[in-house]
Amino acid sequence: EAQVTQNPRYLITVTGKKLTVTCSQNMNHEYMSWYRQDPGLGLRQIYYSMNVEVTDKGDVPEGYKVSRKEKRNFPLILESPSPNQTSLYFCASSFLSRDPLADEKLFFGSGTQLSVL
Amino acid sequence: QKEVEQDPGPLSVPEGAIVSLNCTYSNSAFQYFMWYRQYSRKGPELLMYTYSSGNKEDGRFTAQVDKSSKYISLFIRDSQPSDSATYLCAMSEVAAGNKLTFGGGTRVLVKP
Numbered sequence: 377e378a379q380v381t382q383n384p385r386y387l388i389t390v391t392g393k394k395l396t397v398t399c400s401q402n403m404n405h406e407y408m409s410w411y412r413q414d415p416g417l418g419l420r421q422i423y424y425s426m427n428v429e430v431t432d433k434g435d436v437p438e439g440y441k442v443s444r445k446e447k448r449n450f451p452l453i454l455e456s457p458s459p460n461q462t463s464l465y466f467c468a469s470s471f472l473s474r475d476p477l478a479d480e481k482l483f484f485g486s487g488t489q490l491s492v493l
Numbered sequence: 494q495k496e497v498e499q500d501p502g503p504l505s506v507p508e509g510a511i512v513s514l515n516c517t518y519s520n521s522a523f524q525y526f527m528w529y530r531q532y533s534r535k536g537p538e539l540l541m542y543t544y545s546s547g548n549k550e551d552g553r554f555t556a557q558v559d560k561s562s563k564y565i566s567l568f569i570r571d572s573q574p575s576d577s578a579t580y581l582c583a584m585s586e587v588a589a590g591n592k593l594t595f596g597g598g599t600r601v602l603v604k605p
Binding site for chain 1: 497499501534535536537538539542581583592593595596597598
């Protein structure tokens with residue numbers, strides 16, 4: 377089954393304790409991305425990756441790191457989490473849009489609810 | 494001011510009614526317009542995809558784009574309780590690849 381798998385689904389931690397949220401896709405997608413979702417603000421992009429070893433900042437990258445050492449995995453790292461990073465996080469992946477008219481569907485994982493106390 | 498504005502709702506309708514959702518945007522470079530449906534505790538899933546202006550129909554769903562007014566709409570005909578979800582609009586520029594800008598989402602409740 378084609379899917380994007382995030383772990384963990386729920387995470388409660390304390391300020392300053394480093395954590396990693398894993399993301400894996402089995403569709404051989406080049407593109408992967410992390411979003412955070414907050415009430416009233418919709419989904420905001422944190423980081424994205426166009427391929428292995430190619431990553432770039434999204435709209436809200438402060439306080440986050442990512443790496444793309446393998447095509448299927450795109451972990452999100454919070455080196456020193458703070459309470460303002462309490463949010464619902466989504467990983468997503470798709471093929472790259474080479475054809476402007478192609479419907480390159482973005483597949484989302486089921487989300488990770490993070491609480492930083 | 495946000496780049497994409499969407500009324501958060503909730504929008505409550507009786508079963509069988511037409512659901513009308515819309516988004517306004519400020520970036521005239523947006524060319525691709527999408528609607529995602531998100532059930533509680535799930536990731537968003539793509540419902541409709543439209544390039545530039547015009548209408549697109551898929552079953553009970555119709556998406557409309559009016560680039561001159563910077564306004565997009567989604568209509569759901571013969572709404573069902575299973576349509577109860579949050580609906581997110583999303584947009585992207587031609588040159589931005591897969592980078593999407595999302596609206597805040599509208600929560601819809603279809604009552605039996």
